[in-house]
Amino acid sequence: MAPQTVPDRPTSQHPSHKHGTHPRAHNQRHPSGRPTSDRPAYAALDLGTNNCRLLIAEPTRSGFRVVDSFSRIVRLGAGLTHHGALSQEAMDKAIEGLRVCRSKMESRNVVRRRLIATEACRQASNGEAFIERVEKETGLTLEIADRRTEARLAVSGCATLVEREADGVILFDIGGGSTELAFLDFRSGKPRFHAHMHRFIRAWTSLPVGVVTLAESFGGVYVDRPIFELMVAEVRQMISRFAAREMMSQCVQGGKVHLLGTSGTVTTLAGVHLGLERYDRRRVDGTWMGADDVTAMTDRLIDMTFDERVANPCIGADRADLVLAGCAIFEAIRREWPCGRLRVADRGLREGMLVELMAQDGVWRRDRNNPKGANGRRGRYRGKRPQAARARAQS
Structure with a gap:
């Protein structure tokens, strides 16, 4: 498996169940800076309240293969709860991360991309002004996604982890500034294709609370059980x-x-549960945890001191003051709907954007008269030509 470019949480293939990328899978570059591969790539960027994340992927026969990725904690929404606006320091840090993302997209053969900002920019009084500044200083045009879109993308990104025998699934995405909930109802039928999973959303909501906002309200460094219970309530x-x-x-x-x-909350719980000495996405993504396992791991985190949380390899300094706020949000969901099992997903909005972009371009569509494709290879890439797609790509 190839070493990943993401500094905190590595990524891998989707929607197939093979994880990671081989070193030779990454495009090599000419001295001019142009990638040698002419295969079309797609990019998805998610600028959230806490993180700036990017995935660049190439379509495969049954999904896609990640060729580059980036993740940096920028805390764009820091102080938003108290001041109602994005701070200068937070905006500067976010733009630094976005410049890295722009550079990565320029070095790949990206033919289509979607770049979204979420709750921090939705709530901030200067959110729109910040988006304009991003375009001026980086050349990237971000859209502020609404909450319904965010919930749908989370479903599309996690579709392959839904258990086929389930009558329903409660999907939740605990972000920095909001928490999306979606109920997938399969009692009257199941989707034939993973790309259609979002059509089975029967109900959804977006709670105006995330790990950053809850930690700012109650504190994240010192959290005892009474404070934890207040957050849950x-x-x-x-x-x-x-x-x-x-x-x-x-x-x-x-x-x-x-x-x-x-979310980082559930992947952290899974990493601690698995006793990982170093966070490993390949082991965490898709892991099942029972209700007793979740309770035990939550109790363990509550009993840790702040320094112990910092020292834990699956938490670290960047998340030590946020993880218990995330656990409180998760605990509230569990108490409301006490399901016996949790499936952990280290994937989400970016994967959902990639799935939807590729589905729109018909990259997995097969010729009905020749299902193996023109060259006899089943599922051959059939998307629009890179030149045409480039013309439609955002500037």
């Missing part, structure tokens, strides 16, 4: 206003519903 109060709450509870009582979590 606040999130449960927000959930109580969700109109589909009772319907989802009735479905959970049927027994064939599982949780599907995509």
